[in-house]
Amino acid sequence: MTVTDDELLAAKILVVDDQPANLELLAHALAMAGYTDVTTTTKPREVAGLYRAHRHDLILLDLQMPDMDGFQVMEGLKEIERGGYLPVLVITAQPSQKLRALQAGAKDFISKPFDVLEVQTRIRNMLEVRLLYKRIEASKRQLEQIVLERTAELRESEARFRGLVELASDWYWEQDEHGKFTRVSGPALEMLGLGEATGADSDARPRWNEADRAMLGEKLATRKPFLDFVYRRVNADGSEQFLQTSGEPKFDEAGRFRGYRGIGMDVTGRMAASGQVADKALRRFRDAMDTTTQGVFLLDRASMRFVDANAAACRLSGYRREQLLELGPAALSDDPGRDHEADFDQLIASGAGDISRPGTLVRSDGARIKVEIQQHASPTSDGWLRVDVVRELDPGN
Structure with a gap:
C-alpha cells in the first residue's frame, strides 16, 4: 500500500505562526515543492475551528506564540481528535521543548532556524504516514459496514426462511441441549403435551395417549431427526384429536448437540378423511409456498x-x-x-x-x-x- 505523488501534493496543510515572515517562508517552500492546498494563519485561537471544518492532513505549528502557545493549541486539537491521530509537526527554536512537544502529541519537530530541504523532507514523510493511516481507517470502516450489511442480510434471510416454515405449520418450537424450550410460536407446549394451562379442572384437560407421548419422548432422547410423528389425545367432550410433529437435532460446528427444533400441526381432519384426496396440511403448505x-x-x-x-x-x-x-x-x-x-x-x-x-x-x-x-x-x-x-x-x- 503506497501513497501517490498526486495524493501527497493534494494533501491539506495548515501553517500556524504569529510571524508573517515565517508564514510566507513556509508557504513559499510548500508551493515550490508542489503542494496545492495550503492554509496559513497568524491566529492560534482559530486553529481548532479551522481543523474541525477542514480536517487538515498536516499542521505546521509554531510553539512560541504570545496569545496562545503551541501546547495550548494541541490541547484544543485533542478535544477534537479524542484518542485519535494528531497530525502536528511543531516548529521551535528551543531544544528543551522538543521532548515536551512529542509528549503532548506532536508527531515530529523542526528546529529554527530551519533548512528548507529538511522541512520538505519531514513534511513529505509525515504526510505519507498520515495518508496511509487515513486509508487504513477508511478501509476499516468500509469493512465494518460490509460486515454489518451482510449480517443484516443473513438475519433477514433467516427470518424469511423461518417465516415460510411457520406458515406451513400450526406451531414451531426450539429447545436447548437440556430440553428447555427457547422459542415457541402458537400452542406448541400444549400441543406437545408439555404445558397445559395451569389451574384448569383435571376433568377438562385433554387425556393424552401415554404410549404415543412416551414414543415422542424417546424420539427426542435419541437426538435424531423424526418426521411426521402422529400422536393422539382425547378432549373433554370425548372427541379424539390427532396431532403431528416433526423435529431435527441442532449441532454446532464442532458437532456438539445443541438441542432440537421442530414444527407441528393438527391433522385431525386429515386422519378423519383418510382416503380422500383433499389434504388440509398440503393445501396450507401449497398456499404458503405460492404466497x-x-x-x-x-x-x-x-x-x-x-x-x-x-x-x-x-x-x-x-x-x-x-x-x-x-x-x-x-x-x-x-x-x-x-x-x-x-x-x-x-x-x-x-x-x-x-x-x-x-x-x-x-x-x-x-x-x-x-x-x-x-x-x-x-x-x-x-x-x-x-x-x-x-x-x-x-x-x-
Missing part, C-alpha cells in the same frame, strides 16, 4: 428431480411447474461440472441445518441471474428432501 415472493424448489434425493416448486420459482426460472418437475438442479446451474448429488449428500452429512450461499441461476431462455440460495435437508419416510429457497439479488450486489 411467498421467493422461489421455493423441493428436490428429491433419490431421483435428483424437483418434486414441487412454487409460483415464484416458476417466474425466476422461466419454466412452468410441470416442466420443472421433469428437471433437476443441473438444468438451472451455470456450472456443468458441479456434482449436485455430492452437494446434497454433504448437506445431509453436515447436520448443520440451514446453509446459505450465493449462486447463479440459468433461466429457460439462457439468461443468468445472481441469486442467494438457502438450503435445508429433511428426512422423509422414503429418503431425503431438500428445500431450496432462492432470492434474486439486486444487480448491484
